Amino acid sequence: EVFTALADLQELLNTEAVLIHSLENYIRAEELKIDLLKRYADIYNKQHNKATEDVESYVANPLNAYTLVKRMTTDWQEVESLITTDVSKDYMANISYAKENMKFPTDEDLNGAAAAVIRLQDTYRLDTASLARGELNGVKYSSELTAADCFELGRQSYNNGDFYHTLLWMREADERLSREQNKTVDKGEILEYLAFSTYKEGNINLALDLTNKLLEMVPTHERAKGNKVYYEEEIQKGSYKKKGDDETDDIITNEGHDTPNPDRERYEALCRGELTLPDELVSKLKCRYVTNNNPYLLIAPFKVEQAHISPDLFIFHDVMSDAEIKTIKTLATPKFRRATVQNSVTGQLEIAQYRISKSAWLEEDEHEHVAAVNKRVEDMTGLAVATAEQLQVVNYGIGGHYEPHFDFSRKDEVNSFKSLGTGNRIATVLFYMSDVEQGGATVFPVIGTALWPKKGTAAFWYNLFPSGDGDRLTRHAACPVLAGSKWVSNKWIHERGQEFLRPCTLERPPDDLTI
Ligand SMILES: O=C(O)CCC(=O)C(=O)O
Numbered sequence: 001e002v003f004t005a006l007a008d009l010q011e012l013l014n015t016e017a018v019l020i021h022s023l024e025n026y027i028r029a030e031e032l033k034i035d036l037l038k039r040y041a042d043i044y045n046k047q048h049n050k051a052t053e054d055v056e057s058y059v060a061n062p063l064n065a066y067t068l069v070k071r072m073t074t075d076w077q078e079v080e081s082l083i084t085t086d087v088s089k090d091y092m093a094n095i096s097y098a099k100e101n102m103k104f105p106t107d108e109d110l111n112g113a114a115a116a117v118i119r120l121q122d123t124y125r126l127d128t129a130s131l132a133r134g135e136l137n138g139v140k141y142s143s144e145l146t147a148a149d150c151f152e153l154g155r156q157s158y159n160n161g162d163f164y165h166t167l168l169w170m171r172e173a174d175e176r177l178s179r180e181q182n183k184t185v186d187k188g189e190i191l192e193y194l195a196f197s198t199y200k201e202g203n204i205n206l207a208l209d210l211t212n213k214l215l216e217m218v219p220t221h222e223r224a225k226g227n228k229v230y231y232e233e234e235i236q237k238g239s240y241k242k243k244g245d246d247e248t249d250d251i252i253t254n255e256g257h258d259t260p261n262p263d264r265e266r267y268e269a270l271c272r273g274e275l276t277l278p279d280e281l282v283s284k285l286k287c288r289y290v291t292n293n294n295p296y297l298l299i300a301p302f303k304v305e306q307a308h309i310s311p312d313l314f315i316f317h318d319v320m321s322d323a324e325i326k327t328i329k330t331l332a333t334p335k336f337r338r339a340t341v342q343n344s345v346t347g348q349l350e351i352a353q354y355r356i357s358k359s360a361w362l363e364e365d366e367h368e369h370v371a372a373v374n375k376r377v378e379d380m381t382g383l384a385v386a387t388a389e390q391l392q393v394v395n396y397g398i399g400g401h402y403e404p405h406f407d408f409s410r411k412d413e414v415n416s417f418k419s420l421g422t423g424n425r426i427a428t429v430l431f432y433m434s435d436v437e438q439g440g441a442t443v444f445p446v447i448g449t450a451l452w453p454k455k456g457t458a459a460f461w462y463n464l465f466p467s468g469d470g471d472r473l474t475r476h477a478a479c480p481v482l483a484g485s486k487w488v489s490n491k492w493i494h495e496r497g498q499e500f501l502r503p504c505t506l507e508r509p510p511d512d513l514t515i
Pocket residue numbers: 394402407430440441442443476477478479488490
């Protein structure tokens with residue numbers, strides 16, 4: 001699929017260029033054909049009119065007799081053959097070529113892209129009308145959505161059993177349709193979705209009103225007729241309680257589509273930048289130059305900012321150059337695969353809606369820039385990278401995200417690190433390889449911290465206590481990207497090899513901090 005990474009979506013534009021070009025060629029070919037036929041018709045008309053002025057003397061002329069017969073035999077065959085010439089063949093050949101050899105989106109992509117818009121709408125609390133106007137958080141980006149675009153978002157939500165968003169988008173489609181000069185969708189279809197979703201959301205009276213409206217427009221609508229009878233019977237039975245007249249607004253503002261979940265709310269508030277650390281904690285955070293007793297670093301020490309204390313989160317500035325970023329992106333792009341997650345029960349890697357991005361692993365000896373970055377991780381952290389995983393490069397597409405998770409493997413999990421023989425993921429270094437226009441923060445919901453991507457910086461934290469127990473406060477997530485492209489690289493450092501660099505202790509942290 002292509003919707004999971006922006007790098008792939010860029011390629012779609014190349015495919016679209018081929019489609020547009022082929023379509024234009026096809027139109028030109030059809031136009032040429034019609035022009036030619038018009039010319040024939042013109043000539044026939046002229047000759048024919050001349051003949052009918054004086055039929056007898058016309059056919060009396062042997063040359064006229066000859067041309068009349070010729071017109072209706074060989075000439076006419078040419079007309080027929082022109083009419084039956086299929087100029088769509090070249091066009092179809094181009095399209096098949098594009099479909100086979102170029103990136104082409106599927107229905108699954110459409111579903112994923114629509115789900116991403118809905119996710120962004122929820123996480124960033126975007127209002128439907130503004131979104132349809134092409135505004136993201138007050139910033140106007142793309143051109144507007146048509147009634148048909150909104151209708152499709154509603155239809156996709158409906159297919160996912162999400163009637164709350166079906167209503168939001170069908171209402172928007174209806175609103176837009178009323179203002180459209182060239183109607184892009186059928187009002188009856190909108191009404192049908194609106195009526196049924198309204199019923200599903202529990203407002204049977206309004207569902208009946210909408211169905212009646214639909215029947216006024218299309219009195220023969222079989223499904224609507226059936227539903228009307230059903231709704232009327234249900235209302236008769238009184239199994240649905242009547243609501244007031246302004247129930248329309250009731251449904252829209254009723255956010256009961258999700259049961260309240262405080263963790264989720266904290267995560268989303270952090271993504272929106274609404275939760276920040278208290279001032280007394282921020283005042284304790286320091287910035288410093290770090291040399292880690294490394295003579296090379298005396299000349300160019302790392303600029304390190306502390307983003308949280310206990311667990312300690314550090315931000316290293318300017319630790320990946322533009323040239324390195326370019327190399328790493330170029331090496332990773334052809335290797336991209338949909339990012340997987342490990343099923344904690346089976347241990348299998350699988351794709352999941354909660355992690356949407358594309359990722360690739362880069363080996364140290366693929367390029368000197370990869371080796372340099374690995375070495376830098378060692379200098380930054382003072383830990384050994386010989387037992388670390390390869391560099392993982394990640395690109396997030398529309399609404400791409402990674403929901404709250406731990407980077408380390410928990411005690412109760414079937415874990416794939418066992419086979420590596422290098423122990424658990426003791427620490428994470430997360431390089432930001434792009435700025436992100438809007439959204440895309442890395443957030444730590446338990447400690448209430450958000451890190452905002454800045455090209456060339458890296459975040460570093462320990463996932464494990466010195467005892468080897470996992471630190472539950474390191475739970476973190478990648479918020480959905482609202483606008484822009486997000487690129488990161490992960491370097492996961494393992495326990496083996498750090499025995500003298502970060503000696504383990506027998507002292508255990510309190511139970512409520514571990515997992
Ligand atoms: O992209 C981010 O901000 C975080 C990514 C992450 O947590 C991961 O890949 O494990």
